[in-house]
Amino acid sequence: MRPFSFSRPEAPALAIAAKTAQARFLAGGTNLVDLMKYDVERPPALLDLGRIEALREITESGGTLRIGALATNADTAAHPLVQRHAPLLADAILAGATPQLRNMATTGGNLLQRTRCHYFYDRQTPCNKREPGTGCPAIGGVNRIHAILGASSSCIATHPSDMCVALAALEAVVVVQGPEGERRIPMAGFHRLPGDEPWRDTTLGERELITAVEIPTWETGGHRTYLKLRDRLSYAFALVSVAAAVTLEGGRITKARVALGGVAHKPWRVAEAEALLEGRAPDEPAFAAAAERLLHGAQGQGENDFKVELARRAIPRALHQAAAGTPQSHVEKAIS
Amino acid sequence: MPDDLSPRGPETLAVTLTVNGEARRLRLQPWTTLLDALRDHLGLTGSKKGCDHGQCGACTVLLDGKRVNSCLVLAASKEGSEVRTVEGLAALDGTLHPLQQAFITHDAFQCGYCTPGQLCSGVALLEEGHTRSEAEIREWMSGNICRCGAYPNIVAAIQEAASR
Numbered sequence: 001m002r003p004f005s006f007s008r009p010e011a012p013a014l015a016i017a018a019k020t021a022q023a024r025f026l027a028g029g030t031n032l033v034d035l036m037k038y039d040v041e042r043p044p045a046l047l048d049l050g051r052i053e054a055l056r057e058i059t060e061s062g063g064t065l066r067i068g069a070l071a072t073n074a075d076t077a078a079h080p081l082v083q084r085h086a087p088l089l090a091d092a093i094l095a096g097a098t099p100q101l102r103n104m105a106t107t108g109g110n111l112l113q114r115t116r117c118h119y120f121y122d123r124q125t126p127c128n129k130r131e132p133g134t135g136c137p138a139i140g141g142v143n144r145i146h147a148i149l150g151a152s153s154s155c156i157a158t159h160p161s162d163m164c165v166a167l168a169a170l171e172a173v174v175v176v177q178g179p180e181g182e183r184r185i186p187m188a189g190f191h192r193l194p195g196d197e198p199w200r201d202t203t204l205g206e207r208e209l210i211t212a213v214e215i216p217t218w219e220t221g222g223h224r225t226y227l228k229l230r231d232r233l234s235y236a237f238a239l240v241s242v243a244a245a246v247t248l249e250g251g252r253i254t255k256a257r258v259a260l261g262g263v264a265h266k267p268w269r270v271a272e273a274e275a276l277l278e279g280r281a282p283d284e285p286a287f288a289a290a291a292e293r294l295l296h297g298a299q300g301q302g303e304n305d306f307k308v309e310l311a312r313r314a315i316p317r318a319l320h321q322a323a324a325g326t327p328q329s330h331v332e333k334a335i336s
Numbered sequence: 337m338p339d340d341l342s343p344r345g346p347e348t349l350a351v352t353l354t355v356n357g358e359a360r361r362l363r364l365q366p367w368t369t370l371l372d373a374l375r376d377h378l379g380l381t382g383s384k385k386g387c388d389h390g391q392c393g394a395c396t397v398l399l400d401g402k403r404v405n406s407c408l409v410l411a412a413s414k415e416g417s418e419v420r421t422v423e424g425l426a427a428l429d430g431t432l433h434p435l436q437q438a439f440i441t442h443d444a445f446q447c448g449y450c451t452p453g454q455l456c457s458g459v460a461l462l463e464e465g466h467t468r469s470e471a472e473i474r475e476w477m478s479g480n481i482c483r484c485g486a487y488p489n490i491v492a493a494i495q496e497a498a499s500r
Contacts, residue, residue: 001367002367003365003367004366004367005366006349006366006410006412006413008413008415026410026413029408029409029410029413030390030405030408033369033408033409033410034389034390034408036367037388037389038389046366046410048410048412048413050413050414074402097479098393098478098479099403099457099460099461099464099476099479100390100393100396100403100404100405100457100479101390101405101479103399103402103403103404104404104405104408104409233475233478234474234475234478235478235479235481330475331469331471331472331475332471333471
């Protein structure tokens with residue numbers, strides 16, 4: 001790692017005051033420290049947030065579940081409020097990483113984690129995200145883990161998080177603080193598509209600090225699932241994942257939310273696909289129609305062509321699990 | 337806001353960690369990982385550097401009671417924390433932790449390189465309680481990779497320790 005200066009601000013306002021464009025906030029460190037070891041991230045200063053206890057809290061009030069930016073992924077998944085009001089979030093978190101990583105990783109860090117594209121990680125290769133204007137060797141290169149939706153001619157990277165896919169499906173809001181005050185950024189507008197500025201992963205300002213994520217409570221009970229398809233049974237990123245939750249009344253779907261992971265620069269959610277499910281019986285034709293709409297425009301990059309068909313089958317399977325109230329277990333790996 | 341954030345030279349920070357029950361006062365550069373602090377500054381070479389990138393679990397230690405990959409923890413960020421390593425699992429009189437004894441009974445290691453991480457991770461797992469089935473043990477130990485393939489015996493050792 002390159003040398004850096006290190007400080008431990010004791011309050012959000014102090015952290016924000018110290019934040020420059022090049023300094024980095026340190027939370028769990030599971031992505032940032034890794035990127036620093038690979039010399040991909042080279043911050044001249046780290047602002048360790050570990051003393052700011054207030055940002056670890058998880059509370060619920062008036063129909064909103066609030067998860068502090070420094071709450072660990074492990075604590076979030078295990079929290080009774082999360083298990084009751086947003087079990088889909090717990091499912092998604094437990095599908096990712098490992099117990100050791102989840103004990104350190106935080107809400108804010110998980111939101112801001114960077115792509116695992118091989119070329120992004122390798123200083124020896126060009127990368128428009130890491131060094132603007134140098135090119136995207138993943139296009140026409142080794143791109144099995146890359147995007148099938150929302151990609152551009154500048155970048156075909158994916159966002160690797162499981163937690164974020166659930167947050168997208170749950171219509172969470174990211175609460176941030178900066179020199180100008182507090183803002184609330186809906187999940188749909190937090191992560192960006194690469195467009196022609198792939199170095200910008202999110203709409204977070206250079207001097208802003210994530211303080212919490214707010215989730216409107218939705219009592220799905222068992223009518224949700226996080227279905228994750230990957231090369232190993234555990235400890236691997238999604239090739240394709242589906243977060244799905246439904247409300248059923250009188251044998252009809254009255255509300256449906258579906259988001260995809262592993263397929264784009266951000267969790268992939270299409271409101272029109274969800275609207276196709278409303279009022280319908282939870283049957284295969286309805287699920288297939290939603291999948292088709294959700295995957296509209298999907299295009300393989302060569303080595304990831306299989307993701308299109310994989311997603312086309314995974315979406316109805318996930319919707320079936322959600323409708324049946326049989327969420328995918330992350331211990332018993334067989335897919336129901 | 338500081339005027340100049342350019343990297344400084346090898347200045348060190350005072351960091352106090354309680355390691356295996358003993359307070360240790362260190363002077364560390366901020367970029368020193370907990371793994372390197374344990375191995376190089378404290379001579380506790382039980383924790384292993386398998387990948388140094390949080391991908392294998394050989395560096396697993398208990399930090400304030402929770403299992404973590406010490407290779408991704410900056411020691412300076414854990415001032416005041418308690419660390420327990422493989423060297424701290426046995427009792428002071430040398431009596432092995434029940435999990436250590438179970439690893440021997442069930443032949444749960446071959447080359448031994450992943451073993452300290454497996455033990456620290458397993459000790460934490462036993463306290464967490466995710467040991468209700470073989471599938472649950474395998475999933476909740478998935479952060480510890482074993483190139484020798486001792487997994488079936490690791491699982492058996494954990495099952496035995498969990499049954500006590």
